[in-house]
Amino acid sequence: SLLIVVNYIFLITFTPCVFAVFEVYRKYLTVPIPARLRRLCSKTPKTHSPPDTDPESGLPAVTSSAPTTEATATTTATAEEEEAKTEATTATAPSADEGKGAKEVELVPEARKDVHATLSDAEDDANTSWILRSVLLPILSKKIVSAVLATILFSWGILNCIFATQLSSPLEALKWFPDDHMVEKAKDWAADMYAANAGSDYAIATIAFGLEGVDRDQEPYVDKWKPHEWYGVPVYDSSFDLSTADAQEYFRGFCDRLAAAECSEEGCGGYGKLVMPEVGALSCFLQEFHTANGDVTYEGDEFLEKLKKFRSEATPSSSSVGGSTWKTAIGFTDGKLKYVEVKAKLTLKGLQADIIKEPIMDLLQAFVEKEAAKAPAGLKSIIQTVPYEWTMLITTRAILNGMWLGFAVCFPVVFVVLVAATANILVAILAVLTIIIVVGNVLGYCWMAGWSLGITESIAAIIVIGLSVDYVIHLGHMYLEAGHREGHSSRESRWKYAMKMMGGTVVAGAATTLGAGLVMQFCTIVFFTQMSTLIVMTILYSILYSMVAFMGCLLLFGPQGNTGDVSWIPALLLSKLRPNKADNAEEPPKVGEEQGKWAHKLDTE
Numbered sequence: 001s002l003l004i005v006v007n008y009i010f011l012i013t014f015t016p017c018v019f020a021v022f023e024v025y026r027k028y029l030t031v032p033i034p035a036r037l038r039r040l041c042s043k044t045p046k047t048h049s050p051p052d053t054d055p056e057s058g059l060p061a062v063t064s065s066a067p068t069t070e071a072t073a074t075t076t077a078t079a080e081e082e083e084a085k086t087e088a089t090t091a092t093a094p095s096a097d098e099g100k101g102a103k104e105v106e107l108v109p110e111a112r113k114d115v116h117a118t119l120s121d122a123e124d125d126a127n128t129s130w131i132l133r134s135v136l137l138p139i140l141s142k143k144i145v146s147a148v149l150a151t152i153l154f155s156w157g158i159l160n161c162i163f164a165t166q167l168s169s170p171l172e173a174l175k176w177f178p179d180d181h182m183v184e185k186a187k188d189w190a191a192d193m194y195a196a197n198a199g200s201d202y203a204i205a206t207i208a209f210g211l212e213g214v215d216r217d218q219e220p221y222v223d224k225w226k227p228h229e230w231y232g233v234p235v236y237d238s239s240f241d242l243s244t245a246d247a248q249e250y251f252r253g254f255c256d257r258l259a260a261a262e263c264s265e266e267g268c269g270g271y272g273k274l275v276m277p278e279v280g281a282l283s284c285f286l287q288e289f290h291t292a293n294g295d296v297t298y299e300g301d302e303f304l305e306k307l308k309k310f311r312s313e314a315t316p317s318s319s320s321v322g323g324s325t326w327k328t329a330i331g332f333t334d335g336k337l338k339y340v341e342v343k344a345k346l347t348l349k350g351l352q353a354d355i356i357k358e359p360i361m362d363l364l365q366a367f368v369e370k371e372a373a374k375a376p377a378g379l380k381s382i383i384q385t386v387p388y389e390w391t392m393l394i395t396t397r398a399i400l401n402g403m404w405l406g407f408a409v410c411f412p413v414v415f416v417v418l419v420a421a422t423a424n425i426l427v428a429i430l431a432v433l434t435i436i437i438v439v440g441n442v443l444g445y446c447w448m449a450g451w452s453l454g455i456t457e458s459i460a461a462i463i464v465i466g467l468s469v470d471y472v473i474h475l476g477h478m479y480l481e482a483g484h485r486e487g488h489s490s491r492e493s494r495w496k497y498a499m500k501m502m503g504g505t506v507v508a509g510a511a512t513t514l515g516a517g518l519v520m521q522f523c524t525i526v527f528f529t530q531m532s533t534l535i536v537m538t539i540l541y542s543i544l545y546s547m548v549a550f551m552g553c554l555l556l557f558g559p560q561g562n563t564g565d566v567s568w569i570p571a572l573l574l575s576k577l578r579p580n581k582a583d584n585a586e587e588p589p590k591v592g593e594e595q596g597k598w599a600h601k602l603d604t605e
Contacts, residue, residue, distance in 0.1 A: 132503045143556060161444065169400075170355070204346070206341055206385055207258070207344070209382055211236060212381050213383070218233050234339075237381035239377060242340060255342060259273075261275065267347075267359060289306075414469055417473075438538070443461060455527075467535070471543060507543065514539045
């Protein structure tokens, strides 16, 4: 974590700030830069020392190769004055060229224009990768080709977005290993070969009375990384009371109604019942307690004493559901009855898909809420759970909701970031549309591959947005920089400049990320192989749509000049926030007023 923070601060934040400050104050620097260093920084081809210039005629003067020691006068014009002058000359102090005796003289202002504005086509090609120079640029620079390719890509993207809407919840539980892995084979072999294992395949529901929930905000607090070390403090219902005859009668009836509850959902396996219709499928301690006491109903303290004795001496009739003791089902704490439990084997098999489990969970919850509404005052607090099944169901549901929430948050944030980075509303809108299409393509691939919208796909969908932003924001920013800093106004020149200056960088970045994603294809766990596939598809679609579709649209109808520029908005806001110097300026003294003050002071002294 510390390395990530340091990397973010120094590499992502600090370094760009240094360059930004340098660019802002570069034009105010008055220190002359040696010609050799200037040529080295501007990447211009190495040439012989330029000749001296006659300050009167502006023509090259005859120079001597003998070393000189006297410095000539130089001008101290600023960058703004140099740009305004069209025929001025500037000469620097001569210096020896490593003992060779050649004089270094600064070139005229026309020859010292910004390097990117004066690079020849040959120099541009020298700084451009072979793939861009020989393959992509000649093909994509033709508008008809870019129009056709952009139309095909956006049509394919819209089709994939339609496919993405067909994604549904998984039809089977999440598998951590492939089908041919020894772990999966062992599970299937155990289920097929052992008849005793068939009964343990079904989910066990626990319904508790007297509990309102769990307080996890008390010390030592629940550690989200180690939740098994401390679960929290149970919150008991202070009005819970099972010692009355009405409460006991209701409780026994509750067990009968739960056993008879109907279920027509697919998850019930065709049994037609919510609880498995077999002997021992329902563990209801009060029914066995009532039978053990000859169907006699006890109340008050007598009931509690007999129940405490029953808890310590009797055992459940069905150990597969109720366990080997009643100590967990009858909860005495500090000598007081705090809660009781009923356990039932459901007709729902374990490790089912969420789309199958969710209707059963809703059906059981509806039954509990209906029973709580007609329960006596002492038994109003009823909660139900199926520990692993409901936990995974709620977790998956939260991840899916997080995905939709991530879309709702990420896309507006991405739009704001793009507007701030490019300062152009049109480029930002086109970039966001491109990102949406990329996300749709990746999710559409999931549908075509037969995948469902599970945990892996939900996590990857959010990652896709971050990976998709990278390429379009670089290309869009460079497209606009071509006009702001280099003077390119037409779409064609801006497109060419952006592709040459940033195309190679974007392709190289995509190649490294693609390699990082391909490495996970050699993993065994299914989650990592699926994540690898999704990252690879994201990178492929991102680089394809950014280089071809996004840049093709900029070539065809991208902004020219100041079209869509919104950089004036922050400037206007800053001008409104900045105090007006004219209003705060003091009124200048009248002529002779200051002199009069000094004269009066001298006379006084």
